[in-house]
Amino acid sequence: MKIVAIAGGKGGTGKTFVALNLAYLALSRGYRTLFIDADVDNPSASAVLKPSIDRSEDVATFVPSIDSSRCRGCAKCVSMCPEHALVALPTGRILVIEDLCSGCSLCRLVCPFNAIAERKRVEGWIRVGSWNGMDVVVGELAVGSRKDAIVIKKLMDYASSIWSSHRYDYVFIDSPPGTGAKLYPIAKASKIVVVVTEPTPLGVSDLRKFFEFLESINFVGKIVVVLNKRGLSDRLEDEVRSIARSRNIPLIEIPYSRRVAECFASREIYVRRYGEDAIGEALKKLFDYVESM
Amino acid sequence: MEIVVASGKGGTGKTFIASNLLFYLHTYVSSSVGIDADAEAPDLLLATGGSRKRLLSEEVYESRKAWIDVDRCTKCFRCVENCVFGAIEIVDGYPRIDTVLCEGCGVCSYVCPAHCVELRQHLTGWIYVDETNLGLYVVTSNLVVGGKATGHLVYRAREVGKEFATQRSAKYIVIDAAAGIGCPVVSAIAGSNLVIVVVEPLPPSIQGAKRMVSLAQHFGIRVLGIVNKFDLDPETSRSLGDELGIEIVGYVPHSEIVAKSYAEMKPLLAYEPNHEVSKILLDVFRSIA
Structure with missing residues (x-):
């Protein structure tokens, strides 16, 4: 089983485009495939695939609920809360500011009167379904929730329980942009990371930061860089090539074309429609490469 | 006045709009400061000329x-x-x-x-204040790789930005938000005056914009929309105002000139002020400030 994350520091470089096409190529070659949409802030791949959903689970975290019949207003919870999410009012009542609460439950542990009960707050959802014979797991953050990292962690825990009990040939994870802790559970679970970048100063800078991230977590899997939208800048394309070369990382180049955006507009998978053009060929080359890894 | 440029989905053109809006405001309206609130992938400085002089560099231990x-x-x-x-x-x-x-x-x-x-x-990350090669002022939040507490860092960048804006008598602060609607974006928009949602007429972007609009409305902040690359699907673009329930203040066409201006690390308004897309941007920005 190959677990492949499609990632990259910058948004909009083409992660979802690459992920969807790799998954489609795996599927069309008869591989048992699981697709994980881990871009919980905005599950883009799901917006394109619209998979049929069989079941959905809440991702909930702890928030304290103060039992006023037991609370004596000692405010030990207030002084211990690392997020300053609890406030002692002059009346002696304890106020919970849910938006600041990290859900650590320290308040419940420190309360001498057992006055803090656990309440669940929904931070997002994990949905399980399928698309054309491919299993799909989607993570979605609730609007207003700040716990994107936790939803991703729970999504990856859930997804790994699925892939460890099924025999998939391929697992593709469409990752959110970024280089922070929320990427960690994805990179940690992956054997191969496809890093998608574009030839702009922004893409190059974020590519460097993404490599720093992989190094900081001691990523030991394999890496392949995708230079997407080739043709925008010779100088920056050379820069991406030399970054990959200096690290001994293979590079696949995909030329720029408006057709890619037009495919998104009609919710079409690129290689299904234009399998034979230069972009389709590059995507197949990428898949062959991943297959050989 | 704090104006946040956000989108819900990455790569729809937030930094493109934010860098040009900052350039427009600072050059034609009133002294302004930019804040890069995308601490995991900070790029605003790179889109506004690059650093000529680092005025402040601060380590944040949150x-x-x-x-x-x-x-x-x-x-x-x-x-x-x-x-x-x-x-x-x-x-x-x-x-x-x-x-x-x-x-x-x-x-x-x-x-x-x-x-x-x-x-x-x-260490959570760093806050920088730079004067760019175009004479703009940009505050950058930069998260340590693999880091957490992005929200704290973004708050700190906004504090530094406000202090700096007061010192310089800057009237406008333009905040370039991170992709998404999560922790760093909440910190970027909470308490701001206006959110400009940049949306493309493509399903992932429309979905992201919807989520962004409801987040901004959750905080009671005024929202305006700019449709980027509207010509990819003109019909869908025209219906976006109704679909998102917001006023669309501009429709910007897809053009390779944008990537070229990026390659030169300049806002388009500085790179090709007379280009058709620049004229459209100016019209859009005039309607905002």
Whole structure:
């Protein structure tokens, strides 16, 4: 089983485009495939695939609920809360500011009167379904929730329980942009990371930061860089090539074309429609490469 | 006045709009400051000329991480059982903190009967203030790789930005938000005056914009929309105002000139002021300020 994350520091470089096409190529070659949409802030791949959903689970975290019949207003919870999410009012009542609460439950542990009960707050959802014979797991953050990292962690825990009990040939994870802790559970679970970048100063800078991230977590899997939208800048394309070369990382180049955006507009998978053009060929080359890894 | 440029989905043109809006405001309206609130992938400085002079560089220590003195550990594993973040693993028979997952809440330290867990301060990231090669002022938040507490860092960048704006008598602050609607974006928009949602007429972007609009409305902030690359699907573009329930103040066409201006690290308004797309941007920005 190959677990492949499609990632990259910058948004909009083409992660979802690459992920969807790799998954489609795996599927069309008869591989048992699981697709994980881990871009919980905005599950883009799901917006394109619209998979049929069989079941959905809440991702909930702890928030304290103060039992006023037991609370004596000692405010030990207030002084211990690392997020300053609890406030002692002059009346002696304890106020919970849910938006600041990290859900650590320290308040419940420190309360001498057992006055803090656990309440669940929904931070997002994990949905399980399928698309054309491919299993799909989607993570979605609730609007207003700040716990994107936790939803991703729970999504990856859930997804790994699925892939460890099924025999998939391929697992593709469409990752959110970024280089922070929320990427960690994805990179940690992956054997191969496809890093998608574009030839702009922004893409190059974020590519460097993404490599720093992989190094900081001691990523030991394999890496392949995708230079997407080739043709925008010779100088920056050379820069991406030399970054990959200096690290001994293979590079696949995909030329720029408006057709890619037009495919998104009609919710079409690129290689299904234009399998034979230069972009389709590059995507197949990428898949062959991943297959050989 | 704090104006946030956001989108819900990455790569729809936030930094493109933010860099040009900053250039427009600072050049034609009133002294302004830009804030890069995309701490995981900060790019605003690169889109506004690059740094000519770093005016401030500040380390931010808002993170704490647990540290276990294994020599005193009795292997009761209460820390493992009580950590809700799954940040303590058992390795070679001892608990070990995964510092990326650790939130620094202190539960492990509290429950440890051997008192062998302490909390140590960690670097969250950096705040920079730069004067760019185009004479613009940009405050950057930059998260350590694999870091947490992005929200704290973004708040700090906004504090620094406000102080700096006051010193310079700057009237406008333009905030370039991170992709998404999560923690750093909440910190970027909370208490701001206006959110400009940049949306493309493509399903992932429309979905992201909807989520962004409802987040902004959740905070009671005024929202305006700019449709980027509207010509990819003109019909869908025209219906976006109704679909999102917001006023669309501009329709910007897709053009390779945008990528070229990026390659030169300049806002389009500085790179090709007479280009058709620049004229459209100017019209859009005039309607805002």
